Amino acid sequence: MPAAPSPSPLRPAPTTGRVEPAPARRRPRRGSRAERLAPFVLVAPAVLIIVALRLWPLALGVNFSFTGDGDRNGTPVGLDNYATLFGDPLFRTALGNAALLLLLLPVAVAIPGLLATFIYLKVPGHRVYRGVYFFPAVLSPVIVGAVFNLLLGFDGPLNQLLGVVGLGPVDWLGDPDVAIFAVVGVHVWATFGMALVVFLAGFAALDPSLLDAATVDGASLPQTIRHVIVPGLTRTIQFVFATTTIGLLTSMFGLLYVMTSGGPEASTYLPEYYIWIRQGQFDQPALASAASTVLLLVMLLVGSAQIGVLRRVGREG
Known part of the structure; x- marks a missing residue:
């Protein structure tokens, strides 16, 4: 009996006329109500704490x-406190110094960023530097201030060193044009270790192949920082800018x-x-609250502007 001819490879095999039904598409399983509510239950304690201890007092x-x-305690006065604030030369000086701090902010962020870059690139002694740079962050501001009062005194070691090289003494804490820069410099020295740790955490998530490609292409260190590191650490830089801004404006009291x-x-108001002077010495809590509100608005505006600029820089990079 002759075998049935095999179907030609150029023609489709004959069908029996039956159409096979398509496999039924499985509908995604919907979780139970308890599963849907679980994330909200988990975050509820943190939200309640923030609302009770932060937003409600704010x-x-x-x-x-x-x-x-004073005599008008609890009486609505409208915008009188804000008019008093902006008519006070001390508050205007404080705002001017705050604006100066914001101008110095890129320097305060660039210092830990560059040091973290060198540590990430494993310069000789990078493990030692990581511990040394972080150490001042664990010191109390009172201790740091007392130590630098001795170092920056008119007859202190720093001026003696300047005298040896022929530059003469500088009244670091007594000259109105110099004192604010001296205090800000001490604050940056004492706090940049925390920002350095944040930058190192950001480097841990950076794709090392990008740095290797930049090295193969012959990119210099400034080019690598601008075109590889900055775009790769955009979110980390945003976080450091925000925390450094908060630190400069709200953590220098000590x-x-x-x-x-x-x-x-x-000159260093x-x-x-x-705010502390008005609340603690002059017993004007309402005026201090107005100053706190102004400071909050300044931080919100500056933070929003920083995020917008850094996002644009990240996209361009």
């Missing part, structure tokens, strides 16, 4: 800024109190020190 402080002090107490001639 709202009370803003509301309190529209009331009076240094100011120990090193200059706002002097000389009120900052908004947070002004």
